[in-house]
Amino acid sequence: MMKTKVSVVKDFVIGKVEDTLFSSFIEQLGRAVYTGIYEPDHPDCDDKGFRKDVVKLVKDLGISLVRYPGGNFLSGYDWKDGIGPRDKRPVRLDRAWKTIETNQVGIDDFYDWTQRTGTRILGAVNMGTGTVQDAGDLVEYCNYPGGTYWSDLRRKNGHDKPYGIKTWCVGNEMDGPWQICHLDAHDYGKKALEAIKMMKWTDDSIKCVVCGSAASTMPTYPEWDRIVLEHTYDMADYISIHRYFENLGDDDDFLASFYDMDQFIKTSTATCDYVKALKRSKKTMMLSFDEWNIWYQKNQTEHGWEKAPRLLEDNYNLLDALAFGGMVITLLNHSDRVKIACLAQLINVIAPITTEPKKGSFVQTIYYPFKDMCRFGKGVSLQPVVRTENKITKSYGEVPAVVFSAVYNEEEKTVTIFALNTSKNDDSETEIDLASFADTKLSYWSVLCGTDLSARNSFEKPDNVKSEILNEGVLSKVEQNKGVYKIQLKKASWNVLRFNIC
Numbered sequence: 001m002m003k004t005k006v007s008v009v010k011d012f013v014i015g016k017v018e019d020t021l022f023s024s025f026i027e028q029l030g031r032a033v034y035t036g037i038y039e040p041d042h043p044d045c046d047d048k049g050f051r052k053d054v055v056k057l058v059k060d061l062g063i064s065l066v067r068y069p070g071g072n073f074l075s076g077y078d079w080k081d082g083i084g085p086r087d088k089r090p091v092r093l094d095r096a097w098k099t100i101e102t103n104q105v106g107i108d109d110f111y112d113w114t115q116r117t118g119t120r121i122l123g124a125v126n127m128g129t130g131t132v133q134d135a136g137d138l139v140e141y142c143n144y145p146g147g148t149y150w151s152d153l154r155r156k157n158g159h160d161k162p163y164g165i166k167t168w169c170v171g172n173e174m175d176g177p178w179q180i181c182h183l184d185a186h187d188y189g190k191k192a193l194e195a196i197k198m199m200k201w202t203d204d205s206i207k208c209v210v211c212g213s214a215a216s217t218m219p220t221y222p223e224w225d226r227i228v229l230e231h232t233y234d235m236a237d238y239i240s241i242h243r244y245f246e247n248l249g250d251d252d253d254f255l256a257s258f259y260d261m262d263q264f265i266k267t268s269t270a271t272c273d274y275v276k277a278l279k280r281s282k283k284t285m286m287l288s289f290d291e292w293n294i295w296y297q298k299n300q301t302e303h304g305w306e307k308a309p310r311l312l313e314d315n316y317n318l319l320d321a322l323a324f325g326g327m328v329i330t331l332l333n334h335s336d337r338v339k340i341a342c343l344a345q346l347i348n349v350i351a352p353i354t355t356e357p358k359k360g361s362f363v364q365t366i367y368y369p370f371k372d373m374c375r376f377g378k379g380v381s382l383q384p385v386v387r388t389e390n391k392i393t394k395s396y397g398e399v400p401a402v403v404f405s406a407v408y409n410e411e412e413k414t415v416t417i418f419a420l421n422t423s424k425n426d427d428s429e430t431e432i433d434l435a436s437f438a439d440t441k442l443s444y445w446s447v448l449c450g451t452d453l454s455a456r457n458s459f460e461k462p463d464n465v466k467s468e469i470l471n472e473g474v475l476s477k478v479e480q481n482k483g484v485y486k487i488q489l490k491k492a493s494w495n496v497l498r499f500n501i502c
């Protein structure tokens, strides 16, 4: 049995957790859009062809932004193909994913979907084949009230009121040689600066995200980020970073993905602050972690030129959900600088929600820690002071075996502790010290764990893996002395504990 102690002090604030930390991503890729959110011949779709089961599941998650329309798809996409009468929209080759894009869903339709799901669009402009003019025109189409060519076209297409899309990604992963019209850092930095000027001169209330590195493993990281920021620092509001993890066969390494993500954020923050110093700027650059998840990249299936093929449809197991929980903890622990974070993606494509055409849907294991984050992560994150055992990992050396984040919600008078025990062998006898909050009461505890870490959900067994909410009887037996709680964190478990402040 391990011994762990975590102290959470009310005044030791890391930063406000913005609701945009609970964001996601839908790309025109595979079945994310077609038979994912949109399926006009589904028996249970609404008047616009959106699947009602998916709308409900997304609403239940409580996410804020949804990044759209890509992704690698973005860099070859002309947004004008996706507007106007559906029967007039062109069918195109999507060269990024080698599929056929029917353009039956475009920006207007996606806006309608966000209205149904209570989400907001995180827009994206094409910096591959797209021009600076296209970027400005898209902002005009979406955000300008009316009386100009593009805004009147939006009105003619059925949306009188502008969409008010507040945040825009200026391209996608432009550092990646796989990107259509990939650029070097100087060329991208110059193009992004001109695009931002055009976009902000159309709507000066918007915020822009420039492309940082597609992964910390990129050979150009972090030089790419430095150069891009040197070109764009004054006009940009965020720099994006992306990172996917996968289990390459060493479970302990995989469970330590939180540590890798933590180092990535720290180095990216330092790179931003270096450029801030260089520019003698008063502005602090924020990070938009607008693609993060687990992705088994080897599993990519062969396919011909098809419409909406089954691509990147990972089926996650319990171990994946635990590693994922570690990433949730890292994101919350960096809420001072990571202001946007998009789980990539949302439906079918490396996603927490899976659908079957004409049939139902189920949630993957990773749905649970993501929902916990969206539901209970609101407030300010506090710096937990942790004493626990270390584990030796091959890739990262010594890392803590038990990790925590803590969120204080002053309005709701609650403190939520997110805890991951990464040990596959040992439970942890854990003390949670909340003495600085005066009187507290444990009101909720959910646990995601199990004896079979390879267990998964499926259409046949949709509830094979799910979080268990512990009952009142269990909560009332938890020992407490002057705000110090004694609990046991099971081996290989993800835990959410909520305390009411009396």
Ligand code: AHR
Pocket (backbone or CB within 6 Å): 027, 070, 071, 072, 073, 172, 173, 214, 291, 344, 345
């Ligand atoms: O999310 C899948 C892909 O991962 C995105 O299209 C791209 O931006 C990233 O490489």
